[in-house]
Amino acid sequence: MAGAASPLSGMPRRSLSRSVEDYLKAIYSLEEQGDAVSTSGLAEALELQPGSVSGMVKRLAEAGYVEHERYRGARLTQEGRREALRIIRRHRILETYLSERLGFSWDDVHEEAERLEHAASDRLIESMAAALEYPSHDPHGAPIPTRGGTVEPNSWTTLAQAETGSRIRIRAVQDDDSDRLRYMEARGLLPGVFLIVERQGPFNGPVTVRLDTFPGTIQTVGHELARKILVETSDAPPTTLPASEAAPD
Ligand SMILES: [Zn+2]
CATH class of the missing domain: 1.10.10.10 (Winged helix-like DNA-binding domain superfamily/Winged helix DNA-binding domain)
Structure with missing residues (x-):
C-alpha cells in the first residue's frame, strides 16, 4: 500500500x-x-x-x-486528509498561476480557483506547477502542499491572539473575500510585513499595530479582521526606529 x-x-x-x-x-x-x-x-x-x-x-x-x-x-482520516491536501494544492497552484502568469491581482484569484480546482486535470495542474518552478506559497502566503501530499508545518497563530508588545510577522491572510483583501492591502497588511502589537484590546476589542516596515504607521485592526491574519512571532530585531523616536515632520 x-x-x-x-x-x-x-x-x-x-x-x-x-x-x-x-x-x-x-x-x-x-x-x-x-x-x-x-x-x-x-x-x-x-x-x-x-x-x-x-x-x-x-x-x-x-x-x-x-x-x-x-x-x-x-x-x-488519513485518506480524507490526503484528498483535502490534493484539492488545496490544486487551488493554490491555480491562484499562483493566475497571479504570476496571467496578471490577475491577489484579490481576484480565489473565486476563479474555487471553480477551476474541481475541473482542471492533474496534467494541467502539474504543468502549471512546473511552469512556476514549483512555488512554495500562494499569493496570500499559504503554503502549497506537495504532490506527495505533505505540507509545510506551521506554528502560526492569528493577529487576534498576538500579545501586546510582541513583534510579529504576517505570514498569510485568508483569501475568501476580495473586499477584505483590498482593505488589507490598502493598509499595508500583507504577507511578509513585520508588525509591533501596540495594544490588544480587551474582550475581543480591536488590535492596534505599528507597521515595522513603514515607520510610524499605526493601524487599528478589528477583531474579526485580526482573526483572518496569520502571524508568527519574530525574533529578528526591528529594522526601523520606534514611531516615538522618528523625526517629526
Ligand atoms: Zn483561495
Missing part, C-alpha cells in the same frame, strides 16, 4: 464530487484552526443548513474520509 508521502501521480484516482471536495477542504481548514469540527461550524463555513451537513458528514464517514464521534465532531 502506498504511504502518505509517496507521489500521488501514479495512483488510479476516482474523481470526487465537487461538494465532497469542498467538505474535505472545509474540515481541513477548521482542523487547522484548532477547532473541533462541529456540524454547526461546518455549516457556517460552507454556508449550508446544519441538517444537510450532518447527512453529508455521515456519508463521508461511510466512505472512509472522516471519523465521526458523536460529541466530539468530525476528524479527517
